[in-house]
Amino acid sequence: MSLVVAIAFTVYLSAAGPLLFARGGSAPVDLGPLPAGLASTDASACAGCHAEIAAEWRGSGHASSWTNKVFQDAYAVEPLAPCRNCHAPNNDGGLPAQLAASDGVSCNVCHVRGGHVLGVHGVTVAAHAGRVEPQLREATFCASCHQFGFFSEVDGQQVELAEPQQDTWGEWTRSSASRQGISCVDCHMPRSGQGAASHRSHAFLGGRDLTMLRSAVTATVTARREGQDVIVDARVVAAATGHSFPTGDLFRRAEMTIRAGDAVKTLSYARRFRDHVAVRQDGQIIRERREVADTRVPPPGAGIAPTRQVRFVGSTVAEVTWSFDYLIMPTIDAAAGGTPVERLGLFQGTATVATTRPDQPTAGEE
Ligand code: HEC
Ligand code: HEC
Ligand code: HEC
Ligand code: HEC
Ligand code: HEC
Numbered sequence: 332m333s334l335v336v337a338i339a340f341t342v343y344l345s346a347a348g349p350l351l352f353a354r355g356g357s358a359p360v361d362l363g364p365l366p367a368g369l370a371s372t373d374a375s376a377c378a379g380c381h382a383e384i385a386a387e388w389r390g391s392g393h394a395s396s397w398t399n400k401v402f403q404d405a406y407a408v409e410p411l412a413p414c415r416n417c418h419a420p421n422n423d424g425g426l427p428a429q430l431a432a433s434d435g436v437s438c439n440v441c442h443v444r445g446g447h448v449l450g451v452h453g454v455t456v457a458a459h460a461g462r463v464e465p466q467l468r469e470a471t472f473c474a475s476c477h478q479f480g481f482f483s484e485v486d487g488q489q490v491e492l493a494e495p496q497q498d499t500w501g502e503w504t505r506s507s508a509s510r511q512g513i514s515c516v517d518c519h520m521p522r523s524g525q526g527a528a529s530h531r532s533h534a535f536l537g538g539r540d541l542t543m544l545r546s547a548v549t550a551t552v553t554a555r556r557e558g559q560d561v562i563v564d565a566r567v568v569a570a571a572t573g574h575s576f577p578t579g580d581l582f583r584r585a586e587m588t589i590r591a592g593d594a595v596k597t598l599s600y601a602r603r604f605r606d607h608v609a610v611r612q613d614g615q616i617i618r619e620r621r622e623v624a625d626t627r628v629p630p631p632g633a634g635i636a637p638t639r640q641v642r643f644v645g646s647t648v649a650e651v652t653w654s655f656d657y658l659i660m661p662t663i664d665a666a667a668g669g670t671p672v673e674r675l676g677l678f679q680g681t682a683t684v685a686t687t688r689p690d691q692p693t694a695g696e697e
Contacts, residue, residue, distance in 0.1 A: 350466075350475060351441075351444065351449075351464070351466050351467070351472055351475065352420070352440070352472070352475040352476065353416070353475065354475050354479070354491075355413065355475075355479040355480065355491045356412070356413030356414065356415075356416035356417040356476070356479065357413065357416065357491070358416060359415070359416050359420050359421065359422050359423065359424065360420040360421060360439070360440050361444075362421075362439055362443050362444060363443075363444055363445035363446055364445070364446040365446070366443060366446050366447050366448050366459045366460045366461075367446065367459070367460040368457065368458050368459040368460060369448075369458075369459050372438070372439040372443045373430055373434070373437070373439070374388065374389075374394075374434050374437045374438050374439075377438045380458060383523075383524055383528060383530065384530055384533045385438075385533075387523065387532055387533040387534040388438065388533040388534075388535075390534060391533060391534050391535040391536075392535060392537065392539070393435055393436035393437075393533075393535055394434060394435050394436070394437070395435060396417075396418045396419070396435035396436050397418045397419040397427060397431070397432045397433075397435045398432065398433060398435070400672075401659065401661065401662065401672055402418055404661060404662065405661075405662035406418075408662075411482060411489050412489060413479075413482060413489055413491070415427060417436075417476045417479075418435060418436075419431045419432055419435055420435075420436060420437075420440045421434070421437060421439070421440065436476070441467065441472075442467075444464075446460060447460050447461060447462035448460065448461045448462070449461070449462055449463075449464035449467055450462075450463060450464070450467070451463065451464070451465070451467055451468055468514065468516055469514065470500055470503055470504075470509070470514045470515050471500070473499075473500065473515040473516075474499070474500035477497060477499040477500055477515075477579070478495065478497060478498065478499060478500035478501060479491060479495070479496055479497055480492045480493055480494055480495055480496055481494050481495075481496045481619060481620045482496075483617045483618055483619050484617070484618075485611075485615060485617055486615075490617075492619055494619065494620065494621050494622065495622075496581055496620075497578075497579055497580065497581065498575075498578070499574050499578045499579055502574035502575045502578055502629075502630055502633070503515070503573050503574045503630070505629075505630070505632070505633040506572075506573050506574060506630035506631060506632050506633055507630070507631045507632025507633075508572075508573035508630065508631070508632070509573070510632060513573060515573070516531065518571075518572075518573055519535055519536065519537065520532055520533070520535070537579070538577060538579060538583065538657065538659070539659070539673075539675075541675060541677070544657050544675060544677055545677055545678070546570060546571045546572075547569065547570060547571060547572040547576050548567050548568060548569055548570055548572070548576050548585075548628055548677075549567070549568050549570055549678075550565070550566070550567045550587070550655045550677070550678045551565075551566045551567075551568075552564070552565050552566075552587075552589070552651070552653045552680060552682045553682055553685070554591075554650070554651045554682040554683065554684045554685065555684060555685040555686070556684050556685065556686045556687070557642075559644070559645050559646075560642050560643060560644050560645065560646060561591055561642070561643040561646040561648060561651065561684050562640060562641075562642050562643075563589050563591075563596075563640065563641050563642075563643070563651055563653075563682070564638050564639070564640055565587050565589070565598055565638065565639050565640070565641070565653070566636075566638045566639075567585075567587070567600065567628050567636055567655065568628070568635060568636065569628050569629065569630050569631045569636075570631070572630055572631070573630055574630050575625075575627040575628060575629055575630055576600070576627060576628040576630070577600070577627060577657065578627075580660075580662070581602060581604070581662075582601075582660040582661075582662050583601075583657075583658070583659065583660065584599055584600060584601035584627075584658050584660060585599075585600040585601075585627070585628075585655065585656065585657050585658065585677075586598065586599055586600065586655070586656050586658055587600070587639075587653060587654075587655050588653065588654050588655075588656070589641055589651055589652075589653045590651060590652045590653070591643040591646045591648045591651045592646065592647075592648045594643050594646060596641040596643070598626075598639050598641065599626060600626050600627045600628060600636075601625075601626060601627060602622055602624070602625045602626075602627065603622070603623050603624040603625075603626075604620045604621060604622055604623060605620070605621055605623045606618060606619070606620050607619050607620070607621055648684060649683065649684055650681050650682060650683045650684060651681070651682050651684065652679070652680070652681050652682075653679060653680055653681075653682065654676055654678070654679035655676075655677050655678045655679065656674050656675060656676050656677060657674075657675040657677055658671040658673070658674055658675075659671060659672045659673040659675075660672065
């Protein structure tokens with residue numbers, strides 16, 4: 332194992348026992364034999380008995396992880412094995428066959444191993460042989476896909492580097508949620524359904540759900556006159572989230588747009604990267620990508636994003652309007668600023684430009 336890979340792996344918790352899913356997309360899922368009682372482990376087979384869960388999952392990003400157009404556009408540019416292993420884990424080494432593609436992160440990816448259906452409750456049913464698997468509820472399990480480094484070609488092989496491409500688990504470890512024992516499933520799998528049908532939701536709502544997004548942060552904007560100019564302060568603070576806002580895909584971002592009359596200024600809450608050519612210890616030259624800035628909102632417990640300021644020079648407006656949006660970016664040209672695939676409006680408002688009384692000199696006039 333090369334040094335870079337070794338570092339990347341020590342970034343993760345070293346979980347005891349075999350992992351449910353190989354880290355960083357290093358292998359497709361290994362389901363093992365069919366659990367006794369089941370004729371198939373395809374989602375359609377589970378759906379016969381777990382209809383509500385299956386419907387929730389079908390609408391989730393997990394079910395469409397391969398077919399999703401944003402993914403497909405990015406994969407067309409970088410068609411690598413690790414992409415296939417996380418986005419269509421039921422592939423058998425090459426391009427995913429029909430079901431591996433249409434079902435993406437399917438039921439069996441999380442629930443079937445070695446002839447058992449893995450659960451957390453330990454219920455015994457005639458329908459399938461089961462086993463309790465505590466790993467399933469743990470953040471480290473989600474991290475096997477939601478935490479990984481950039482890839483670089485070394486000796487014709489894709490090697491995972493230490494620099495995180497997605498750092499959701501790392502961000503969570505630094506949040507107050509993790510210190511309070513609040514894990515990914517506590518927020519992303521709330522109880523759904525009534526009475527006997529009550530179960531953990533499998534909709535896995537996140538960055539495409541307005542309620543979830545609006546619960547994550549609060550935004551406040553104030554404006555004041557300073558001499559000939561209007562100064563606007565924008566403050567975005569984390570609320571009920573468990574990682575940076577936004578997290579996940581490296582090009583996800585949020586944007587504050589502020590308008591003073593015809594003038595428009597934007598503030599971006601995003602990670603920024605730069606490509607490097609690096610010489611490794613063994614003398615090999617590799618291309619790697621490194622984060623050079625992170626202006627996202629840190630999670631509760633990991634610091635407060637600084638208030639950001641914009642200045643409208645020579646503006647005479649009495650009020651400014653603002654909107655705070657969540658942007659799903661096309662991966663390909665996102666680095667160059669690209670046009671978002673989707674712009675979800677989270678908050679908007681109007682701020683009156685505060686003026687100091689005429690007998691009081693303003694800072695700008697002194
Ligand atoms: C013939 C009906 C049937 C089929 C098919 C079926 N299940 Fe189940 N399963 C049940 C019943 C009944 C229970 C117990 C009640 C419940 O939890 O819904 C159960 C329980 C479970 C549990 C909870 C186990 C625990 O101890 O926490 C999981 C997880 C599960 N099934 C997953 C699956 C998956 C994944 C599939 C498809 C590969 C599947 N089931 C197919 C009937 C079925
Ligand atoms: C086998 C890999 C894999 C595992 C394990 C996994 N995920 Fe995912 N998850 C994905 C992929 C891939 C996507 C993205 C689909 C897309 O948008 O293309 C995703 C999407 C999501 C989303 C939706 C994000 C959005 O933008 O709406 C949430 C929430 C999520 N996962 C939470 C979890 C949680 C919680 C766990 C652990 C219980 C988990 N995931 C385990 C691969 C995985
Ligand atoms: C990304 C991983 C993931 C996928 C995909 C997934 N599940 Fe689950 N499932 C979980 C986790 C984690 C739990 C345990 C949640 C808890 O109780 O803490 C769970 C719980 C369950 C339960 C027990 C119900 C309950 O309330 O705890 C059943 C039944 C189940 N899943 C069936 C399915 C079926 C059927 C599918 C596909 C249609 C599926 N799951 C897809 C992760 C997943
Ligand atoms: C305290 C609740 C909470 C915890 C804990 C939490 N999340 Fe989230 N998650 C959210 C909320 C709210 C959003 C909506 C936007 C945001 O905060 O980034 C979200 C969004 C996401 C997204 C979509 C990308 C985005 O930023 O919109 C993914 C993927 C995700 N979470 C995965 C995870 C994983 C994996 C874990 C565990 C390591 C986890 N979450 C822990 C609340 C939580
Ligand atoms: C270790 C697992 C893993 C690997 C390897 C991986 N991804 Fe992902 N990918 C994810 C997860 C998890 C998400 C969901 C995060 C989110 O919702 O922001 C995701 C999200 C994405 C998205 C954003 C989708 C959207 O709807 O916004 C794109 C695009 C993407 N991946 C492309 C790729 C490509 C191309 C590759 C290979 C070069 C790749 N991924 C390799 C796990 C992986």
